[in-house]
Amino acid sequence: MRSKVAGYRRLGVAVVGAGYWGPNLVRNFCANPQCELLWVCDLRPARAQEVIGHRSSVRVTDALDTVLRDEDVEVVAVATPTHTHFAIAKAALLAGKHVLIEKPLAGSVADAEALIELADRQRRVLMCDHTYCYTPAVRRICSLIADGSLGSLQYLDSVRINLGLIQKDVDVFWDLAPHDLSILDFVLPPECRPLAVAAHGADPIGVGRACVGYLTLPLTGGGIAHLHVNWLSPTKIRTTIIGGSRRMLVWDDLNPSQRLSLYDRGVELTEGLSPEMQRSVLVSYRSGDMIAPALPEQEALQGVVAELVAAIGEERRPLTDGQSGLRVLRILDAASRSLRADGAPIALGGAELAVPTMAAAG
Amino acid sequence: MRSKVAGYRRLGVAVVGAGYWGPNLVRNFCANPQCELLWVCDLRPARAQEVIGHRSSVRVTDALDTVLRDEDVEVVAVATPTHTHFAIAKAALLAGKHVLIEKPLAGSVADAEALIELADRQRRVLMCDHTYCYTPAVRRICSLIADGSLGSLQYLDSVRINLGLIQKDVDVFWDLAPHDLSILDFVLPPECRPLAVAAHGADPIGVGRACVGYLTLPLTGGGIAHLHVNWLSPTKIRTTIIGGSRRMLVWDDLNPSQRLSLYDRGVELTEGLSPEMQRSVLVSYRSGDMIAPALPEQEALQGVVAELVAAIGEERRPLTDGQSGLRVLRILDAASRSLRADGAPIALGGAELAVPTMAAAG
């Protein structure tokens, strides 16, 4: 029997997958007073036990069925390898559970579409754990774009590199780019969405898949987004630069004392007559102060769990719903096709332009 | 009459162009005891006078002919806008002068080829002022690659961004990439040369040419080089990361106390039998010390002038000769074609693979 706190029921939660990310889900579901963690499910029950500790009464199993048959479980959080997402999430939705799922949402666009449809039919919440979208920094970036502080977007340049673990089943695009693509999807306004993607990669160590990769995404409106992902970098860099017509910003996620730097800098154009050319563009430069806004220190996953709980309670879609996961997946899918075509740009469908603005999230 | 010092004649020098870069040439030719600056030539003689100062006896003129007719002038250093390089250098070579020329060597591949041929015929030195190649940092990088310290090259990632002056006649590729391409040309070993180039750019401010640009160059041997050049960045970054199979390095040109960081890090592969897959690749990681080598502090242009003087004296090609300028120009030319083709990769001819190795320069 689940306990009740202050008149409301706690949501019963099961975490499936006790690998790299699962322990973070366990910790954050335990910390949320509206949730009650009931199960940790992993093919290696000893690993699951280790994650919850030896003196805990949370139950452990290697049988997903057992979890899904437990009527007290209302939420299933899936942190297993990508190729298993579809089967587990489908089973959970069919069992009437709400589902939180690690990125990428599924292994294919078709699977992701099927999950979204199933969740709609079952009237259950399907949420993508786009964790970064719930960091104070990304929330602030989102509101700075939405309220016009940056002006119109010129470019986004993101670097996420490290001497990272070389994955056995996916290339560096599928491993690292989902972070940046989910952020892009979250912060880009409707008038400035990706039109196409070109992917360039290299496998200089002969591991059979790209270890160094670059994605270029022209945006509606003339801007451009660019991602550098790399498993072979000697230093860890996680920096995004966003150029806007009014202000520019740098997000350095590894600098806790100054994650965001907002520059009152830019270039302004006036058409006019210049001596050299009959009709020319006059350029002026603005180099003003920089502001590093104070940001609260809070763990992003707390925000993920809170949004999940709120979406369930309010019977609405979460901010990072299945559609956002699907849009990320479509870009990854197009990137793979571009890579096979030596970097030829692959157009993205119109669907991603029709999404409701994320601006309200900031 | 030129003076003689310790039994050798000083080389008589004329600097043509007293704009942004000319003053640096003036200062460095004045500082070299084997050179004697005789003329500064600029269409604006007042500007030329300002550059040499009011109490100097160096002569000033706006007439190139006057300079070229002066038999004491043996070297003409050209620091004028790119589209004038060909005519000035051609006239100087025809007048029997040695020529040092700013990058890019000329406005077109054909012009560059013509200058190289003319210099050969005239038996005069034609040198490109690829200044960065003469910095202590790039010389060290060159020798670290040449002596095998880095192992085989995996990737080079270069970022050169700033809130820079938007040029009237060239895009950001032609303005900034020559720096990085000349460095690439200098440090890459013969077995690891660019095969093609793909260019992606954006003009988000409507200035009529790319202000943000990315170049991707697959290399022979499976590696990749990538350049980010940007006139619209709020912060100034000049960083190059080079991944090698034995070591990796980061060159941060804006950090005078630690320009080079050499990491004993990497990934090693062994083919073998792993539990999960019958025949698999086993990956091991190495994360050792980092060394920041002590580098001498010296102005790169001093090295340029010294190499020019030595090449003239020894009647040999300088390290950064016309061919190196031509190779850079070919990549820029291909990049422009790729840009017009929406980023489709453009193959580079085989010529650039036949160059003599630059390894001896380190």
Place this chain on the structure above:
Amino acid sequence: MRSKVAGYRRLGVAVVGAGYWGPNLVRNFCANPQCELLWVCDLRPARAQEVIGHRSSVRVTDALDTVLRDEDVEVVAVATPTHTHFAIAKAALLAGKHVLIEKPLAGSVADAEALIELADRQRRVLMCDHTYCYTPAVRRICSLIADGSLGSLQYLDSVRINLGLIQKDVDVFWDLAPHDLSILDFVLPPECRPLAVAAHGADPIGVGRACVGYLTLPLTGGGIAHLHVNWLSPTKIRTTIIGGSRRMLVWDDLNPSQRLSLYDRGVELTEGLSPEMQRSVLVSYRSGDMIAPALPEQEALQGVVAELVAAIGEERRPLTDGQSGLRVLRILDAASRSLRADGAPIALGGAELAVPTMAAAG
């Protein structure tokens, strides 16, 4: 009943104090397979319960007596306010428990001496939780000094500043300097120990005790140690510079990618005849490479717990024993006297020179 693992008994542990530091002790005792956490004791049992979580079977109490009467408890870890250390540790020792105690060891030199004597009489381990001494960085510093890599020590300059919590009962010296003094005590070789201490402080906000403070400690051999501790700094800095005759190092504890930088720099003297003075000192400078050694990433408290377990098992004194805590306390006590005397230096007794060298710890 305590469980047995692989033939050896687990040590039963009680943590007293569930405030700021207690939860870290709880987590690390839980993580050590040779320990079994039995009790968390705090005057606020609800806080203690929160620390261990709602599904744990670790017991909670506000009665120290209950804990001390439990024969399964062999170790008491004390993380309460300083003025309570003496009474709790004394009771625990009298009850036959081993004691781990937060720094500073006690509120007065006399109390510390009494605890040391009692522990000796009771044949129980009395260990100071000088956590920093168990970080990979400090262990490396210790061995670099012990093996002569730094040469003879010239100075140690430590800065530990932040917009920190202003303590109600102690000044900034007693709050922050114990960290640096415990590190000093740990790394300084016998021939280079503090001779005296001068303390300068300020209370510019009128809170009744020093919020900004400086300690100067002349060392035997002519060197000097200096500490800056500050509750009113806008930025967080935790940096120690150590000058040695052979090498110099910088420890930046807030830079996880480069905590230690070891410089092959220095000044060398030769006595000789110089033109200007009959008998003069000739100075030469060495500016070589910098090495940032790779350090393991591991939590220092794991090392504290491991050392405690080992000392108990081997019936020996731990590396950071009561004497080391006493030496730190003597300096703090002298600093308070210096502060009251407007910064006049207070000599330290000879006792601290007689300590066994810590060099073997590196």
Place this chain on the structure above:
Amino acid sequence: MRSKVAGYRRLGVAVVGAGYWGPNLVRNFCANPQCELLWVCDLRPARAQEVIGHRSSVRVTDALDTVLRDEDVEVVAVATPTHTHFAIAKAALLAGKHVLIEKPLAGSVADAEALIELADRQRRVLMCDHTYCYTPAVRRICSLIADGSLGSLQYLDSVRINLGLIQKDVDVFWDLAPHDLSILDFVLPPECRPLAVAAHGADPIGVGRACVGYLTLPLTGGGIAHLHVNWLSPTKIRTTIIGGSRRMLVWDDLNPSQRLSLYDRGVELTEGLSPEMQRSVLVSYRSGDMIAPALPEQEALQGVVAELVAAIGEERRPLTDGQSGLRVLRILDAASRSLRADGAPIALGGAELAVPTMAAAG
């Protein structure tokens, strides 16, 4: 004969001393259109010639008398070793010249007082080259203090360390601290002036004078200033932190892209009744945004020369007059006495409290 420009006479200038700093004076006097450099005087005429270059018509001499007899010389700028300042400046003043003099103003307080008196009698400008006071950063700091942006000053902590040249005739205090003391003198408001100074130093390499030094200066109003100067540091640091009741700032002179960081952070006190103590102080913390103000890039010595020209033209005292040099000297002198007294604090006379506020300089 001096030339005239646009109706006003240029000031004839002689620079005495062509060592480390002299060339900077030469360059900046040449660049100022209201000055005309006539002489460079050095005991080594070849060195003087090298400084002005081989094609210049500026005259060179090793005879100070020759310079002082030249009626076209109105200004003598002295950049010689400190112990020669008095004799050269006295001769120049007696010859009716205005004098700009490197810091420290003279070798003793008495000599400085004599120079000030002589300049007054001769009605000539006596200016100290407190270069840092003319940097955009220090000017901004000055105005931020003067306009109340920082609130009341709590502390100033300055670090100026490097592997620096060990001077033959002065210790590290006299070599490096004049920079910081001149800045302190410039920015401190009248209600917050040094009351005393305590100096701690060490000579760990046996060179016969302090190579590592710390100065502590209690301020009227309860604040404190502290300086760390060091010739033996492996890294170069030039950072000043200033704590104020309203805002705090960090000046990092080695970070050209963010020299000043202004933090909206602080601690606020309210007296009240707290549960624990009958009458207690309640502390609240403010952690707001950080602003890095845009600063112009301009060479400080240009400002020195401009102020000198303006003071001569307007027949007024310059911002950094003889008195400011004297105040710096008094602190250095007291520091030397404190050093000899093992760090005992030496009171400063009341004179330095009576100085006209520098606030208007910001």
